[in-house]
Amino acid sequence: MADSLLSYIALAMILFSIGFLGIISRKNIFIVYMSIELMFNAVNLIFIALGRYNESMQPQVIALIIIAIAAAEAAVFLSLIVVLYRRKKSLNSDIFTVLSQKDAAHE
Amino acid sequence: MVDIVFLVLAFFAVGGGLGMILFAQPMYSAMSLIVCLIALGGVFALLSAPFLFMVQIILYAGAIVTLLLFIVMFLNIKKEDLPDEPNKIITIVAGAVLLIPFNIMILKAFSTFPEKSMYILGDGFGAINDFGIELFRGWLVPFELISMLLLAALVGAVVYARKEKPNG
Amino acid sequence: MSNFLLAFIVLVPFVSATILGIMYLYSIKISKVPNFVFTLFGLSAPIISFAVGFSFFLKMIVNDEIILYKAYRWLSVDAYDIDMGFMADQLSIFMVLFITFVGGLIHIYATGYMKDDEGYGKFFFYFNLFLGSMLLLVLADSPIIMFIGWEGVGVCSYFLISYYYEDSENVKAGNKAFIANRVGDLGFIIAMVTMFYYAGANGLDYINLEAGLVNLPIDLLTFIGLALFVGAIGKSAQIPLYVWLPDAMAGPTPVSALIHAATMVTAGVYMVARFHFLYDMIPNVGLFIAYIGAFSALFAAIIATKQTDIKKILAYSTMSQLGYMFIAVGLGAYSVGIFHVFTHAFFKALLFMGAGAVIVALHHEQNIFKMGGMKDKTPLVFYTMLIATLAITGIPPFAGFFSKDEILLTAFSSEHYLLWGIGVVTAILTAYYMFRMIFIVFFGQNYKKERTIHFVPNSMLMPLVVLAIGAVLAGFIGIPEVLGGHNLVGEWLSNWHLDSLHVTHKTEILLMGGNILAAFIGIFIAYKKFYMYDMKDVAEPQGIIWNKFYIDEIYDRFIIQRTKALSIFISYKIDVNIIDKIVMGLSNSFIKSGHFVARMQNANTRFYAFTMLLGISVISTYLIIVMR
Numbered sequence: 006m007a008d009s010l011l012s013y014i015a016l017a018m019i020l021f022s023i024g025f026l027g028i029i030s031r032k033n034i035f036i037v038y039m040s041i042e043l044m045f046n047a048v049n050l051i052f053i054a055l056g057r058y059n060e061s062m063q064p065q066v067i068a069l070i071i072i073a074i075a076a077a078e079a080a081v082f083l084s085l086i087v088v089l090y091r092r093k094k095s096l097n098s099d100i101f102t103v104l105s106q107k108d109a110a111h112e
Numbered sequence: 113m114v115d116i117v118f119l120v121l122a123f124f125a126v127g128g129g130l131g132m133i134l135f136a137q138p139m140y141s142a143m144s145l146i147v148c149l150i151a152l153g154g155v156f157a158l159l160s161a162p163f164l165f166m167v168q169i170i171l172y173a174g175a176i177v178t179l180l181l182f183i184v185m186f187l188n189i190k191k192e193d194l195p196d197e198p199n200k201i202i203t204i205v206a207g208a209v210l211l212i213p214f215n216i217m218i219l220k221a222f223s224t225f226p227e228k229s230m231y232i233l234g235d236g237f238g239a240i241n242d243f244g245i246e247l248f249r250g251w252l253v254p255f256e257l258i259s260m261l262l263l264a265a266l267v268g269a270v271v272y273a274r275k276e277k278p279n280g
Numbered sequence: 281m282s283n284f285l286l287a288f289i290v291l292v293p294f295v296s297a298t299i300l301g302i303m304y305l306y307s308i309k310i311s312k313v314p315n316f317v318f319t320l321f322g323l324s325a326p327i328i329s330f331a332v333g334f335s336f337f338l339k340m341i342v343n344d345e346i347i348l349y350k351a352y353r354w355l356s357v358d359a360y361d362i363d364m365g366f367m368a369d370q371l372s373i374f375m376v377l378f379i380t381f382v383g384g385l386i387h388i389y390a391t392g393y394m395k396d397d398e399g400y401g402k403f404f405f406y407f408n409l410f411l412g413s414m415l416l417l418v419l420a421d422s423p424i425i426m427f428i429g430w431e432g433v434g435v436c437s438y439f440l441i442s443y444y445y446e447d448s449e450n451v452k453a454g455n456k457a458f459i460a461n462r463v464g465d466l467g468f469i470i471a472m473v474t475m476f477y478y479a480g481a482n483g484l485d486y487i488n489l490e491a492g493l494v495n496l497p498i499d500l501l502t503f504i505g506l507a508l509f510v511g512a513i514g515k516s517a518q519i520p521l522y523v524w525l526p527d528a529m530a531g532p533t534p535v536s537a538l539i540h541a542a543t544m545v546t547a548g549v550y551m552v553a554r555f556h557f558l559y560d561m562i563p564n565v566g567l568f569i570a571y572i573g574a575f576s577a578l579f580a581a582i583i584a585t586k587q588t589d590i591k592k593i594l595a596y597s598t599m600s601q602l603g604y605m606f607i608a609v610g611l612g613a614y615s616v617g618i619f620h621v622f623t624h625a626f627f628k629a630l631l632f633m634g635a636g637a638v639i640v641a642l643h644h645e646q647n648i649f650k651m652g653g654m655k656d657k658t659p660l661v662f663y664t665m666l667i668a669t670l671a672i673t674g675i676p677p678f679a680g681f682f683s684k685d686e687i688l689l690t691a692f693s694s695e696h697y698l699l700w701g702i703g704v705v706t707a708i709l710t711a712y713y714m715f716r717m718i719f720i721v722f723f724g725q726n727y728k729k730e731r732t733i734h735f736v737p738n739s740m741l742m743p744l745v746v747l748a749i750g751a752v753l754a755g756f757i758g759i760p761e762v763l764g765g766h767n768l769v770g771e772w773l774s775n776w777h778l779d780s781l782h783v784t785h786k787t788e789i790l791l792m793g794g795n796i797l798a799a800f801i802g803i804f805i806a807y808k809k810f811y812m813y814d815m816k817d818v819a820e821p822q823g824i825i826w827n828k829f830y831i832d833e834i835y836d837r838f839i840i841q842r843t844k845a846l847s848i849f850i851s852y853k854i855d856v857n858i859i860d861k862i863v864m865g866l867s868n869s870f871i872k873s874g875h876f877v878a879r880m881q882n883a884n885t886r887f888y889a890f891t892m893l894l895g896i897s898v899i900s901t902y903l904i905i906v907m908r
Contacts, residue, residue, distance in 0.1 A: 006115040006118060008114075008115075008229055009227065010225055010228070011225075013155070013230070015219060016125065016155070018215050018218055020125060020129055020148075022211045022214075023129040023130060023132075025207070025889075026203075026204050026207045026208060026211070027133035028886065028889050029889045030133065030197075030200050030203035030204045031133060031197060031200065032195045032196075032886070033136075033197070035141070035180070036133065036141055039132055039142065042145070043132065043148065046148075046149065046152050049156075050152060050155060053156055053161050054159055054230075056159075056161070057160050058225070062237070062242055063250070063251075065161050065163070065164055065238070065246070066243070066250075066251050068161075069247070070251075070255075070258060072167060072171050073262065074261065075176060076171060077261050077262050077264070077265035078265070079176045079179055080265045080266065081268050081272070083180065083183045083269070084268070084270075084273040085272060086183060087272070087273050088273065096194065097195035099195075211893065213897050213900040213904055214900040220904070220907070
């Protein structure tokens with residue numbers, strides 16, 4: 006089981022799917038963020054699996070870079086959540102619709 | 113033996129993921145996420161990437177999720193602040209059904225790869241030496257750019273989170 | 281090139297009508313045009329057409345030929361070519377002559393009758409348009425061209441009946457005429473199309489159709505003949521499509537004189553005569569035609585005995601005389617029928633014009649029971665109308681005697697004694713109601729002596745005189761041999777003449793005497809009842825006959841109201857409910873689906889992600905299936 010590429014890929018796909026499901030089904034902004042992070046990790050897993058498969062170090066480097074980017078994104082994302090929470094006092098991702106055409110027309 | 117390890121780790125990863133999306137409280141979800149991330153780190157180690165195993169634990173589970181928890185507690189979230197989510201289960205089920213073809217497609221693509229052993233390799237692969245060589249030889253420029261990115265993120269976070277000026 | 285003059289006969293009235301129309305529009309929009317200009321153009325048309333027609337007539341006497349002229353190819357469809365062609369044979373030239381002559385006289389009359397009317401130019405435009413259409417009808421060389429003229433006279437009849445359009449009753453009468461004609465036209469079209477289909481292989485003019493029809497089975501020929509006759513019923517006001525003719529009297533009197541006495545209504549008779557080659561082969565249909573004519577004649581005569589409007593009496597009289605003509609052509613004696621058309625044109629036009637003069641003189645009074653003693657007030661009108669009445673009742677030597685006598689003779693000698701009997705009874709009734717009218721209008725005592733008489737201009741009186749002379753003389757061209765004359769009409773229309781008379785001369789003389797006796801019986805009864813009629817104590821007219829046997833009401837209830845209900849049903853139930861629902865439903869469904877799609881742009885990021893998932897899923901399924 007641990008010997009075949011396919012099982013690692015399958016695991017990664019399952020995690021990716023779970024993350025995607027989290028995005029579309031949860032309204033709580035924190036959960037959405039965590040789902041995004043889960044999807045990043047799933048992709049990392051695929052990279053590393055393929056790196057082992059092809060016996061190359063490059064995907065591992067890429068994976069490190071992805072982790073670094075995820076860190077930067079975390080900082081910005083979370084500070085945005087703070088700002089938005091201060092504005093709207095709510096954690097519902099659905100109410101942030103200012104940029105949509107419908108609301109722009111009203112304002 | 114390795115199989116069993118893999119299975120256990122996979123179980124924890126998937127379980128953590130599911131827990132993350134199913135819990136209503138963000139705190140519990142974050143805990144599940146940590147479980148998942150650590151299990152994933154283990155899987156990385158199984159794939160002859162020990163350095164990344166450690167990076168995952170230190171950075172992801174140790175810094176990113178910690179930051180997340182910090183913000184959750186900073187905002188002082190009570191039960192009433194949480195949004196209503198009535199259609200959670202049905203959307204998950206529908207989404208799962210819709211995702212099946214996608215998964216099947218990817219897996220089918222990958223199943224065409226010729227069989228190769230994925231067991232842990234020995235010296236010369238995955239250790240921090242080799243990692244450093246690879247990083248600073250071929251990937252120097254991205255490395256520097258990453259540092260700039262982190263700087264930008266830092267500045268951005270500070271700017272956003274400032275107290276607002278009271279001029280309305 | 282000389283044959284082009286044949287088309288000229290038809291062309292001149294149309295051109296004149298166009299000029300008159302333009303001038304009339306000019307006169308109402310820009311500046312007034314004096315009446316005499318309209319008169320000039322209006323009168324020149326019949327005069328020129330008569331002159332050209334007469335010259336052709338002379339030519340045909342000399343050369344004894346048929347003149348054909350094909351102007352141009354009008355339609356060319358598949359194997360059928362239709363030319364705008366004209367044919368002058370003995371029959372059509374005969375019709376042309378009296379149409380233009382009598383028509384011209386009526387034009388002159390109209391200049392006096394309509395002189396104070398504002399739409400004087402418009403009137404002559406319509407009049408000339410009508411004349412052109414009628415001439416086209418008789419000079420056509422193919423049923424299609426004739427149909428153009430047929431429709432043209434129908435349309436002009438509508439225009440002219442509704443001439444006083446401010447009163448909606450007049451417009452309704454015009455509508456009624458047009459619609460009744462239309463019903464007949466349907467029969468004409470069906471017959472025409474059938475003829476073309478089965479017999480039109482070589483061409484669609486009369487000559488080729490005649491050749492093509494000989495080989496067809498009797499059933500088909502019967503069908504065609506009946507359908508054609510339906511057209512004649514509509515145009516010539518026989519039973520059952522006669523209802524428009526009395527209402528058509530709503531138009532000005534010159535219109536009644538020209539259209540509904542002398543020309544348009546005779547188009548049906550002309551058509552049967554023109555298609556003699558068809559009707560010769562189906563004598564059963566001819567018999568049917570004769571019976572319809574006989575019953576129409578009798579029916580109309582009965583109704584006329586109780587009418588009080590002077591023009592309506594004359595209208596029913598026209599229908600009755602048309603019945604006589606159909607008896608003749610139905611029995612195959614086409615020349616006799618056309619002869620009666622000819623004499624009828626003279627005396628009927630005269631009667632209408634005289635009635636118009638009386639009406640004008642009494643300030644537009646039309647009820648005969650409000651007239652009286654006109655003999656002394658308008659003597660010229662009296663004498664001319666007396667001549668015409670004597671002609672219509674069939675008193676020799678006036679015109680109607682010879683033509684009516686020949687019709688009855690034909691009926692008797694072909695052993696259809698019922699037809700003959702109906703004809704004789706109708707003759708008695710004709711004499712009765714015509715002299716009833718004469719006695720009440722001209723001899724009665726019940727008008728107020730102080731009432732002034734409106735002046736009747738010479739332009740109205742002069743044609744009366746000319747026509748009266750014609751009514752006297754016209755009969756003489758058809759004197760039968762038994763009285764020692766040459767039947768000129770019969771010789772001229774020898775193709776249409778029925779030679780097989782099986783009665784002896786003695787019988788002929790006896791029959792003639794019988795007709796005269798019948799006429800005098802009618803006159804005597806009228807004399808007894810009406811000579812010195814004092815209307816002071818007469819009741820309001822009522823009764824079945826007065827109400828025209830309620831035919832109009834029956835038609836209204838059973839046909840018109842049903843058709844109206846059907847069309848309301850279709851328009852509201854079917855159109856609004858079904859068809860509108862389908863069509864509007866279709867467009868509404870598009871709008872609704874547009875709204876539905878618009879709801880997808882709701883700025884809900886999760887929803888967008890879900891939609892992306894949907895798309896990915898679809899594509900993956902597709903790829904899975906394809907890459908199998």
